[in-house]
Amino acid sequence: MKLNKKQxxxxxxxxxxxxxxxxxxFAKAVETSPTTLSGxxxxxxxxxxGKLIAHLxxxxxxxxxxxxxxxxxxxxxxxxxxxxxxxxxxxxxxxGEIKGKRNGISKKAK
Numbered sequence: 001m002k003l004n005k006k007q008x009x010x011x012x013x014x015x016x017x018x019x020x021x022x023x024x025x026f027a028k029a030v031e032t033s034p035t036t037l038s039g040x041x042x043x044x045x046x047x048x049x050g051k052l053i054a055h056l057x058x059x060x061x062x063x064x065x066x067x068x069x070x071x072x073x074x075x076x077x078x079x080x081x082x083x084x085x086x087x088x089x090x091x092x093x094x095x096g097e098i099k100g101k102r103n104g105i106s107k108k109a110k
Contacts, residue, residue, distance in 0.1 A: 006044030008067055013042045015061045030055035057084050 016026035016037070027034040030052055040046045048056065057063060058081065064070050 003047060003067060004044075005047055007069065008047060009042045009044040011066050011069065012037075012048065012056070012061075015056065015066065019059060019061075029059055054084060054088055057081060058088060 016030075017023070020026040020029060023034045023037060027037050030037075032052065041048055041052075053063065056066065060081075062071060
């Protein structure tokens with residue numbers, strides 16, 4: 001089944017603007033820019049990647065609906081969201097450690 005980028009973009013826009021007050025707040029919540037949301041995703045130029053999908057899920061987006069236009073028939077999204085929150089926290093911790101190590105290396109080089 002081929003994914004319809006334009007339909008996914010429309011649904012992403014519907015989700016974001018129903019959940020957040022404006023495009024700027026939505027972009028901040030999913031850690032991207034308003035320009036990227038509107039110019040890359042909303043118009044169907046590109047599909048969202050893993051990090052953006054994780055942010056959307058964390059904010060309550062049903063991925064089945066986002067990609068296929070169908071509501072998730074599985075009743076227990078809460079458990080999935082809890083596990084994704086834990087995974088997201090772990091990833092952010094690892095990113096912080098990597099940045100810290102990079103900063104330490106650049107300071108030593110000077």
